[in-house]
Amino acid sequence: MRSAFDLQLVNGPTGDPALFADVIGAGRAVLIDLGNLSSLSARKLLRVSDVxxxxxxxxxxxxFERLLRVVLGRERVIRLTGPKGTLARVAARLASYEWNLAESFREAVTFEVLEVHEDGTRRRARLALKERFAPQEVEEFVATSDVVRAEPRLVIRAAVLDHGVPCLAFALEEPVHVQVFRNALEAMGLGTGPWLRRAKELLLEGAPDDTPLTAQWRDGTRILERTVFLGALREQALRLIPGQRVVYVTDCAWTKRNVEKILELAQDADTLVIEAAFSHADRAQARARRHLTAVEAGTIARLAGVRRMIPFHFSPRYEGRFEVLEAEARAAFEGTDGSLALPEPL
Ligand SMILES: [Zn+2]
Structure with a gap:
């Protein structure tokens, strides 16, 4: 199946959490969590539009500083979304350096920080190198949905989970996708070309069927052109299909409220990247540290009906036997191991 996101678990399932999600065809990427980023090239870090x-x-x-150093002298805005307290933390990290040379940068980065609070409150501020990263335009408002970013090609949602401290889970969504049937286009006597992009945009915008389009394509050395109506394309050659959804869940306790929130975010997702920090045999420690066990992670993935589960954030205490966590999560996901009962909160 076609992918909307190219996912890279930067440090694999055992190292620091960081997920690099390239938005295919958009020339940009979303980076979830900022654990050890040393294996990400500068070229990849420069693609990051959202943290x-x-x-x-x-x-x-x-x-955070590894990203900062790469983007510092670039004229761009990076949106950074985190839980309550993120603005003060990012401002404090940035304030720990001298910025007396800030004015000498011809191009300079700006961070747009957004905090997502449990009660629906959002806080937003701009921290620009040119202003020596002093928070500007701090505003507070109340959100009416879980959407933190809405664009035609990418929607980002967040849920606030309990990890002893507030911890955000995220969903990356491609809202709808336009599928092109090339054979059908051919049967209509049309060739492919940049005009198709405009046709897709019109379809996504819900333009009426009688909207005319100039289809132009190259046939050898000749440029061919025809007028076609959007309705005909919709009926014969283009189809709207649901887009893909990737959900990232880490560091949260196995509580009824957390599980409910995760299921809401991850229901029928294509991919669920979920922490499986502890073996179920060590569930007492998992509970004390407010982490999920591998069985709990697999159970959530199964209940959410996701197509693919990627367990990660394995605790280093399982060094040399990480496959235990993978196997426990897999068995719970596939429902093949009946010896481990569903945990209580459900
Ligand atoms: Zn944690």
Whole structure:
């Protein structure tokens, strides 16, 4: 199946959390969590338009500066979304450096920080190198949905989970996708070309069927052109299909409220990247540290009906036997291991 996102778990399932999600065809990427980023090239870091921070424990936030150094002298806005307290933390990290040379940068980065609070409150501010990263335009408002970013090609949602501290889970969605049937186009006597992009845009905008389009394509050395109506394309050669959804869940306790929120975010998702920090045998420790066990992760993936589960954030205590976590999560996801009962909150 066609993918909307190219996913890279930067440090695999065992290292610091960081998920690089390239938005295919958009020339940009979303980076979820800022654990060790040393294996991400500058070229990849320069594609990051959105940073999503689950929470500010060290292993999720430590490499903020690595991103900062790469984007510092670039004229661009990076949106950084995190839980309550993120603005103060980002401002504090930036304030710990001298910026007396800020004015000498011809191009300079700006961070647009957005905080997502449990009660629906959102806080937003701009921190620009040219203003020595002093928070500007701080505003507070109340959100009416879980959407933190809405664009025609990308929607980002967030849910606030409990990890002892607020911790965000995220969904990346391609809202709808236009599928092109090339054979049908051919049968209509049309060739492919840049005009198709306009046709897709019109379809996504819900333009009326009698909207005319100039289809232009190259046939050898000749340029051919025809007028076609959107309705005919819709009936014969283009189809709207649901887009893909990737959900990222980490660092949260196995509580009824958390599980309900995750299921709402992850229902029928294409991919669920979910922490499986502990073996179920160590569930007492998992509970004390407010993490999920591998069985809990697999159970959530099964209940959500996701197509693919990627367990990660394995605790280093399982060094040399990480496959135990993978196997536990897999068995719970596939429902093949009946020996482990569903945990209580459900
Ligand atoms: Zn944590």
């Amino acid at each position: 999503l921070l689950s929470h500010a424990h060290l292993d999720h936030f430590a490499d």
